[in-house]
Every structure is written in structure tokens, then in C-alpha cells.
Amino acid sequence: MSDEKKPDLIKLLTNGMFSENPVFKLALSLCPAVAVTTSVKNGLLMGVAVLCVMTMVNITVSLFRGLINPKVRIPAYILIIATYVSITDMVMAAYARTAYKEMGLYIQLIVVFAIIISRAELFASKNKVVPSAFDGIGMGLGFLGALVLVGGVRELAGKGSLMGFNILGGRPLLIMILPAGGFFVIGLLMGLFNWIEDRYFGGVKSGGGGHH
Amino acid sequence: MTHDLIKIFIASAIINNFVFSRYLGLCIFFGVTKRMETAVGMSATFTAVMVISAALSWLVYNLVMLPLHLTFLKIIVFIGIVAGFVQGADTVLKKINPALYHKLGIYLVLITTNCIILAVPVINADEKYNFMQSITMGLGSGAGFSLALVIMASIREKIELAAVPKAFQGMPIAFIVTGLIALAFLGFSGLITV
Numbered sequence: 001m002s003d004e005k006k007p008d009l010i011k012l013l014t015n016g017m018f019s020e021n022p023v024f025k026l027a028l029s030l031c032p033a034v035a036v037t038t039s040v041k042n043g044l045l046m047g048v049a050v051l052c053v054m055t056m057v058n059i060t061v062s063l064f065r066g067l068i069n070p071k072v073r074i075p076a077y078i079l080i081i082a083t084y085v086s087i088t089d090m091v092m093a094a095y096a097r098t099a100y101k102e103m104g105l106y107i108q109l110i111v112v113f114a115i116i117i118s119r120a121e122l123f124a125s126k127n128k129v130v131p132s133a134f135d136g137i138g139m140g141l142g143f144l145g146a147l148v149l150v151g152g153v154r155e156l157a158g159k160g161s162l163m164g165f166n167i168l169g170g171r172p173l174l175i176m177i178l179p180a181g182g183f184f185v186i187g188l189l190m191g192l193f194n195w196i197e198d199r200y201f202g203g204v205k206s207g208g209g210g211h212h
Numbered sequence: 213m214t215h216d217l218i219k220i221f222i223a224s225a226i227i228n229n230f231v232f233s234r235y236l237g238l239c240i241f242f243g244v245t246k247r248m249e250t251a252v253g254m255s256a257t258f259t260a261v262m263v264i265s266a267a268l269s270w271l272v273y274n275l276v277m278l279p280l281h282l283t284f285l286k287i288i289v290f291i292g293i294v295a296g297f298v299q300g301a302d303t304v305l306k307k308i309n310p311a312l313y314h315k316l317g318i319y320l321v322l323i324t325t326n327c328i329i330l331a332v333p334v335i336n337a338d339e340k341y342n343f344m345q346s347i348t349m350g351l352g353s354g355a356g357f358s359l360a361l362v363i364m365a366s367i368r369e370k371i372e373l374a375a376v377p378k379a380f381q382g383m384p385i386a387f388i389v390t391g392l393i394a395l396a397f398l399g400f401s402g403l404i405t406v
Contacts, residue, residue: 030242031327035235075295082288089287108287108334109327114239179233180394187380187387195379 009134016138022115023146023186024193032113033150034182036103040163043151045099047144049092049107051137053084054116058136060084061124068125077120078111085111115139153185217348220341224352227403230328231360232394237328241360242386251365252358253312259354261301261323262332265294266350269333270343283337290333298323328357363393 020026023033036046060080061068068076089107092100100107110116119139124132156162158177175181230236244254269290277283301323306313323329332353336346367389376385 030238031236034238078291078295079288082291086284086287090284105331105334105338109236109330111287111291112327112330175395178395178398179235180391180398182235183387183391183394187384187391190387191377191380191384194384198379 009131012131012134013138013141016135016140017142017145020139021142021146022139023143023150024190026115030186031109032106033147033186034179035106037147037151037154037182037185038158038177039155040148040151042099042103043147044144045092045096046103046106047140047147049088050110050113050116050143051140053081053088053110054119054140054143055133055136056084057081057116057120058124058132059129061120062127062129062132065125073121073125074117077117081116081120082111115143150182150185150189153189154181157181157185217344220345220348221352221355222403224349225356225359226397226400229356229360229397230331230353231357231390232397233401234331236331237326237357240323240326240328241357241364241390242383245361245364245368245386248362248365248369251361255354255358255361257301257305258323258328258357259351261294261298261329262354262357263347263350265297265329266332266336266346267343268293268297270336270341270346273333273337274343286334286337291330293333294329298329328353360393364390367393 016022023030032046032050037043057077057080061077064076064080085108088110089104092107093104119135123135127135152162154176157173158175158181160166160172173181176185228234231238231241240254240258244250272289272293273283273286277286277289282289302313332350336349339349341349364386368386371385371389380388
């Protein structure tokens with residue numbers, strides 16, 4: 001904990017965004033990735049909520065890392081997460097009413113997102129405040145990016161629009177905004193990323209497999 | 213009254229199936245469905261935890277939190293109830309079935325941080341269900357989740373033998389298959405209206 005080599009902050013950011021992308025690489029927190037991504041806007045809102053919670057949780061856990069007894073760390077982390085999620089939930093309910101009606105349940109469920117607790121456990125509890133904050137931001141941005149990407153594909157294919165603006169002038173593939181579409185899009189995107197990585201970056205261990 | 217409960221049961225088990233139309237519990241869903249045996253053990257544990265946590269949360273929510281206007285604390289309180297109860301279930305399973313406990317290992321601990329288990333009390337509170345309705349909702353959701361796990365485990369045992377393209381092995385193909393099942397479950401929507 002004391003004289004670790006100074007972590008490269010930029011690398012921490014890109015780590016979460018690309019090489020350890022929460023959705024496509026670590027295959028964590030998949031529920032919201034499928035659930036709220038019927039449009040870019042919902043994906044963006046969810047992503048921002050997770051980004052805020054994650055950064056604050058990482059900072060808080062890192063600040064208290066010397067005080068939390070390892071035996072009770074999981075309940076302690078959950079309490080910290082639940083506090084920030086409650087705040088986010090209330091802010092969203094107050095300022096983004098229509099979106100909140102659609103995805104309120106999933107905002108409350110941020111509290112059990114595996115990605116947040118796993119970063120608190122794996123990173124923030126062992127690192128100083130600044131790297132932890134950057135790790136939170138990187139992972140949060142990676143999550144946000146994934147949600148926006150999935151949301152974009154689904155909205156474009158399902159409603160023919162992006163961010164609510166009509167682009168294709170029709171509804172080419174209605175199935176994409178139905179539940180099944182979310183699974184298809186994520187499955188296909190994961191396969192695509194695996195293929196790209198395999199083809200151009202020489203078969204590094206491909207993503208997926210749940211949280212082992 | 214009974215009619216109402218049957219409706220809730222069917223709605224939560226099939227029409228609003230947690231995995232296929234509410235998209236919850238996916239981590240566990242993809243994690244334990246590699247083998248039928250673990251899938252079955254997991255569904256039994258989940259159903260039991262869901263029903264009991266639905267009942268406990270209902271009692272706390274309606275008898276303590278509503279009268280005291282503490283509903284804004286529901287996320288923290290519900291997860292506390294679930295965590296405490298899961299810890300208990302964990303200990304009991306370790307005693308009565310060590311073999312199964314050994315297999316489920318990490319997932320049992322992860323039950324606490326699982327969205328379905330928390331979603332049941334939250335949905336019950338949002339829908340303002342009464343006590344029996346809440347329990348039925350927990351039972352129905354558990355049945356629906358078990359159904360999803362068993363279907364998926366059977367399919368994945370077959371996928372093991374299939375020639376899947378390299379890029380799609382593992383998670384991607386599991387997602388596509390889930391999408392196909394979800395499509396089938398879409399046929400149930402509008403079966404009954406609650």
C-alpha cells in the first residue's frame with residue numbers, strides 16, 4: 001500500500017474504457033446493459049449515474065481503506081454504495097422525471113452492480129485516493145461508452161432514430177427494441193470485439209465467461 | 213382473492229420473467245448455467261431466498277418504514293435484510309449439504325449482491341402489494357428464474373458439442389441463445405392483464 005510504483009493515471013482511464021471494458025470484456029453488470037439500452041438517451045443517463053456512483057464509491061472506499069476491518073468489508077462497501085445510489089435515485093427522480101419512470105427500478109438496482117463492488121474490492125481498497133478516482137472514472141466511462149454503443153445500435157435499428165432524431169425514416173427492425181434485441185446486440189458486439197482482437201491484436205484471451 | 217394471486221404468480225413467472233423480459237440476474241444466469249446440476253441447486257436456493265426476503269421486507273417496509281416516513285431509506289434497508297438473510301442461508305446450506313455448498317461456492321456469497329433478490333422487495337414496494345401478494349410475487353419470480361436457468365442449462369449442454377465460431381465461443385453465443393429464448397417468451401405477453 002505504501003511505496004507502490006506510481007500508477008499511470010492515463011493508463012488507468014483507458015484500462016477501464018478498452019482493455020477491461022466492464023460490459024464487453026469483463027462481462028459484469030450485464031443486466032442494465034440490456035435493460036435500459038432501448039435508446040441512446042437512456043443508456044447515457046444510466047451511464048452517467050453509474051459513473052458518478054462508481055467514482056464516489058472508489059474515492060470513499062479508498063479514503064476509508066485503513067479503517068474498514070477486512071472481515072466486514074463487503075457489508076461496509078454495500079452500505080457506502082447504497083448511500084450514493086440513494087442520492088442518485090433522488091436526484092434522478094427530481095430532475096429527470098420521464099426517464100426515471102422508465103428506468104427507476106434499474107437506478108435503484110445500481111446498488112448491486114457487480115462492477116462497482118468488484119472495483120471497490122479489487123482496486124480502491126488497495127490504492128490511494130487519486131488512482132482510485134481515476135479507476136472509477138475509467139471504468140465508469142467504459143460502462144457509459146458500452147451503454148451508449150448498445151443503445152445507439154438498438155435505437156437506430158429499432159426506431160430508425162438516434163437521440164430521438166429521426167434518421168432512417170422508418171422502423172427497420174422493431175425486434176431490436178424488444179427484450180430479445182438487447183441480447184442479440186450485446187452477443188453480436190461481443191463476438192465482433194473478440195473477432196477484432198483475435199484478428200488484429202493476436203488472440204489475447206477473449207472476454208466473457210461470467211465473473212470468475 | 214385466489215384468482216388475483218394466481219394472476220400475479222403467472223405474470224411474475226412467465227410474462228414478466230426476470231431473465232427474459234426484465235433482464236435481471238444475468239450474471240448468475242450466465243454463471244451457473246454451464247451445468248444442469250448447479251443450475252437446479254441454484255434455482256432452489258434462489259426461490260427460497262426470494263420468498264423469505266419478500267416476506268421480511270414487506271413486514272419491515274409496511275410496519276416500520278411507512279408509518280415512520282422512512283421510505284427513502286428503502287434501498288439501504290432492503291439490502292441489509294437480504295444480506296443478513298443470505299448469510300443465514302449460507303450457513304444453513306453449509307451444514308445440511310456441504311457438497312452443494314462447495315459447488316455453488318462464490319455464487320452463494322454473490323446472492324446478496326444480486327439484482328433479482330433486491331428487485332423483488334423493491335417491485336413489491338412500488339406496486340404496493342399486500343402481504344400475500346408479495347409472497348406470491350416472490351414465489352412466481354423464483355419459479356420463473358428456475359425455469360430460465362433449467363432451459364438455459366439444457367441448451368448450453370448441447371452448445372458444448374456444437375461447432376461455434378471462435379469469436380462467438382463462451383458469452384457471445386450464450387447471449388444470442390438467450391435472445392432467442394426471450395423471443396419465444398415474448399409470445400406470452402398479453403396472456404393475462406393484471
